[in-house]
């Protein structure tokens with residue numbers, strides 16, 4: 329019998345985690361939203377408030393539904409509050425040891441039949457899974473930024489993921505109004521494997537002063553109909569996240585397309601991580617994440 333998801337946990341309330349928590353809550357699911365650091369918890373809560381406010385002002389959500397959505401999310405610094413969740417999605421930064429530590433801790437907190445999911449963009453889900461006591465219940469559930477808006481989820485099935493686990497997660501993604509695809513455990517899965525070579529190429533064109541940032545972005549927006557140009561998109565994704573994704577893909581595939589352009593690392597070191605810090609390839613009035621422009 330398939331699982332009925334009435335309560336889920338989200339660990340990590342950065343750009344992605346806050347958006348993912350909002351998506352679950354918008355679809356009538358109780359959410360336990362966890363950040364161990366109280367300041368980050370407050371920031372994450374602020375992201376959700378701002379985003380739902382925007383959804384109301386855009387006519388996507390009635391005020392009473394926005395209030396109900398917010399009431400469905402319990403913000404906490406305690407991971408143990410996920411004890412009765414049927415699914416927990418981790419959305420912490422792209423560091424494998426951190427992700428393993430979170431899933432291993434959750435292993436002892438949730439029920440035996442609960443599912444543990446990672447929102448990793450490129451790290452090996454199998455490696456994260458085998459750090460837990462029961463790798464069969466670990467799956468990748470990869471949302472796209474901004475999670476509240478993008479209608480796509482990659483469900484990553486490892487060689488050891490149980491069939492019922494990935495089938496239930498896929499059905500859940502459907503229920504959330506997302507188009508799910510099932511993909512194997514290869515760095516970048518489908519979308520990032522295709523996207524990041526292009527983004528990295530745009531950065532190297534910018535770095536070599538081949539074209540200005542505005543012209544590079546205009547080429548893809550107006551010439552190819554993309555909703556955003558590559559440098560603006562990198563600012564949205566976050567240059568720190570982009571660097572980690574490229575680096576992981578490069579180490580796994582050794583494709584030069586994915587060798588991170590040096591300026592990405594330099595900008596990350598300088599704190600120019602994109603919208604989340606207020607400055608990346610472009611400058612923003614105020615740090616804004618995961619808000620849509």
Ligand code: 3HC
Pocket residue numbers: 379380382383386388448449471472473474476477478520555556561565569620621
């Ligand atoms: N909840 C629900 N809907 C919302 C919302 C919210 N909080 N905020 C905005 N929206 C809706 C708006 O009402 C609008 O809907 P409409 O088209 O029906 O009117 C739509 O979302 C777009 O919002 P905006 O008009 O405010 O913004 P733009 O039209 O400028 O679009 C964008 C912004 C959606 C970010 C668009 O530029 C875009 O699609 N960019 C590309 C994003 C992308 O490629 N993401 C993937 C990145 S890769 C990734 O995430 C993988 C990871 O591993 C790194």
